[in-house]
Amino acid sequence: MVFALRPFVPADLPALYRICLLTGAAGGDATPLHRDPDLLGHYYAAPYAVLEPELCFVLTAEGEPCGYILGTRDTAAFNARAEREWFPALRARLPRPAENDTSADADLLRLIHAGYSIHPDVRDYPAHLHIDLLPVTQGKGQGRKLIEHFLAALRERGVPAVHLGVSERNTGAIAFYEKLGFHCIGAYPGWRAYGMRL
Ligand SMILES: CC(C)(COP(=O)(O)OP(=O)(O)OC[C@H]1O[C@@H](n2cnc3c(N)ncnc32)[C@H](O)[C@@H]1OP(=O)(O)O)[C@@H](O)C(=O)NCCC(=O)NCCS
Numbered sequence: 456m457v458f459a460l461r462p463f464v465p466a467d468l469p470a471l472y473r474i475c476l477l478t479g480a481a482g483g484d485a486t487p488l489h490r491d492p493d494l495l496g497h498y499y500a501a502p503y504a505v506l507e508p509e510l511c512f513v514l515t516a517e518g519e520p521c522g523y524i525l526g527t528r529d530t531a532a533f534n535a536r537a538e539r540e541w542f543p544a545l546r547a548r549l550p551r552p553a554e555n556d557t558s559a560d561a562d563l564l565r566l567i568h569a570g571y572s573i574h575p576d577v578r579d580y581p582a583h584l585h586i587d588l589l590p591v592t593q594g595k596g597q598g599r600k601l602i603e604h605f606l607a608a609l610r611e612r613g614v615p616a617v618h619l620g621v622s623e624r625n626t627g628a629i630a631f632y633e634k635l636g637f638h639c640i641g642a643y644p645g646w647r648a649y650g651m652r653l
Pocket residue numbers: 478481482483586587588589592593594595596597598599600620621622625626627628630631632634635
């Protein structure tokens with residue numbers, strides 16, 4: 456399999472949504488969980504590609520997108536910008552769910568209506584990232600390559616530290632981040648924050 460890593464182009468957006476869905480259940484396929492297949496991508500992938508494309512990189516296998524790494528150099532500024540430029544249009548067409556709706560779609564709609572926030576423990580780690588590779592691409596050293604590329608892009612921009620969030624059920628990703636030198640910043644109900652000083 457021939458892999459290549461390249462900057463995001465707008466035509467990649469549908470692939471980003473697809474990859475986000477196929478890896479969105481603690482690393483596994485979230486397709487069966489969602490009636491609206493785009494909700495995960497609306498929150499976890501697309502806004503980064505659209506608002507900060509210079510920090511979005513796409514991995515291809517035989518020319519087809521099979522993974523990505525994306526994020527922001529400045530979480531506080533990104534969150535404020537998403538509040539102005541990303542969430543309003545989504546909120547206008549995706550109503551809040553009923554209070555007794557316990558579906559995975561409802562959980563995501565609540566996130567979209569709440570907007571992004573920063574956990575106080577990660578305030579010293581201004582950048583954050585998301586990385587997702589399709590199953591055929593996993594375990595071949597590509598994840599490490601994407602992280603190294605992303606960290607180099609952050610260093611070039613003078614960013615002092617980066618954080619990320621991971622589901623506590625995603626033991627594979629946790630092992631991956633620890634192998635690559637991220638340290639656990641905090642463990643919370645259902646998820647952990649990891650970080651690295653640059
Ligand atoms: C997690 C993920 C990004 C890792 O990327 P990858 O390409 O599979 O990992 P790599 O092959 O680059 O592995 C890098 C190192 O991490 C280790 N590692 C990776 N996955 C691991 C796992 N499941 N268990 C233990 N170690 C693991 C590897 O052994 C390797 O160590 P080495 O370089 O010393 O041999 C990728 O598997 C993925 O996208 N998974 C699904 C989506 C996901 O969970 N995203 C993260 C959400 S927070």
